[in-house]
Amino acid sequence: xxxxxxxxxxxxxxxxxxxxxxxxxxMNHEYMSWYRQDPGLGLRQIYYSxxxxxxxxxxxxxxxxxxxxxxRNFPLILESPSPNQTSLYFCASxxxxxxxxQYFGPGTRLTVL
Amino acid sequence: xxxxxxxxxxxxxxxxxDVTLDCVYETRDTTYYxxxxxxxxxxxxxxxxxxNSFDEQNEISGRYSWNFQKSTSSFNFTITAxxxxxxxxxxxxxxxxxxFVFGPGTRLSVLP
Numbered sequence: 001x002x003x004x005x006x007x008x009x010x011x012x013x014x015x016x017x018x019x020x021x022x023x024x025x026x027m028n029h030e031y032m033s034w035y036r037q038d039p040g041l042g043l044r045q046i047y048y049s050x051x052x053x054x055x056x057x058x059x060x061x062x063x064x065x066x067x068x069x070x071x072r073n074f075p076l077i078l079e080s081p082s083p084n085q086t087s088l089y090f091c092a093s094x095x096x097x098x099x100x101x102q103y104f105g106p107g108t109r110l111t112v113l
Numbered sequence: 114x115x116x117x118x119x120x121x122x123x124x125x126x127x128x129x130x131d132v133t134l135d136c137v138y139e140t141r142d143t144t145y146y147x148x149x150x151x152x153x154x155x156x157x158x159x160x161x162x163x164x165n166s167f168d169e170q171n172e173i174s175g176r177y178s179w180n181f182q183k184s185t186s187s188f189n190f191t192i193t194a195x196x197x198x199x200x201x202x203x204x205x206x207x208x209x210x211x212x213f214v215f216g217p218g219t220r221l222s223v224l225p
Contacts, residue, residue: 033213040122042204042215050211058212090158101148102213104158 002027004105006091012111013081021076021108023091031094032074033058033102034066036087043090049074081112115140117207117216125222126195134190134219136205142166145209147181147188152202152218164188195223 004025013019025032033048035058045058049068063085065077074093078085089108094100116139126132138147149161162172164181172179176193192199200223205216 031211035215040217042117042119042217043206043213044215045212048211056211059214088156092158101160101163103160104150107156107158 002103004091004093004103006089006105006108008108009106010109012113014113015082016080019078019081019110021078021089021091021110023074023076023105024072025074025093025103026072027093027095027103028071029093029095029103030071031096031100031102032068033092034064034074034076035090035092036060036085037090037107038087046076046089081110083112086110086112115142115207115209115214117205117214119203119205119216119219121219122217123220123222125224127224128197129194131191131193132195132221132223134192134203134205134221136188136190136216138186138188138205138207140207140209142209145207148206148208148213149179149188149190150204150206150215152204154201158204161190192221195221197223197225199223 007022030051034046035043037043044060046064047066049055091105092102094102118137145166147164151159169181178191180189202218202220204218207214
């Protein structure tokens with residue numbers, strides 16, 4: 001089944017404790033992206049990647065890191081999480097790097113205490 | 114800068130009513146794409162439609178229809194004969210390059 005998977009689905013952590021949210025797609029998509037969803041703000045793009053080893057900042061990259069060492073994986077890293085990073089996070093992928101339809105993972109709900 | 118506005122924060126209708134969700138966008142690019150996504154209470158994001166800036170034809174898919182008007186920079190979404198299962202948050206989005214901009218979403222509640 002073609003899908004985007006994220007792990008974990010739920011995470012509660014404390015300020016300053018490094019964490020990684022994994023994202024994987026099995027559709028051989030070139031483009032992958034991370035978003036955060038906050039009430040009243042919709043989805044805001046954190047980082048995106050057009051291919052292996054090619055990443056770029058979205059609208060809200062501060063406090064986040066990403067890497068794209070393999071085509072299928074695009075982990076989101078929070079080196080020192082803070083409470084304002086409490087949010088719902090979505091990973092997405094699309095076949096091409098041009099504005100193509102994005103398919104989303106199930107979401108990761110992160111709470112930073 | 115690109116921007117998407119969904120002025121309706123929440124809408125409530127009674128089942129079988131028609132409802133239109135508004136989307137207004139801003140971009141300086143001549144080539145761009147517009148999207149609608151649905152987020153039901155279960156939380157996943159479901160793709161509904163993609164439209165490019167050169168195609169102003171309205172589209173109908175079952176009870177769903179979309180009206181794209183470049184003159185007013187709008188891409189409105191109408192649900193005909195709404196059903197309880199249509200209750201969700203609906204997002205309009207814009208892309209003209211490598212990044213995507215989403216609107217804040219409209220929460221639609223369809224009451225039985």
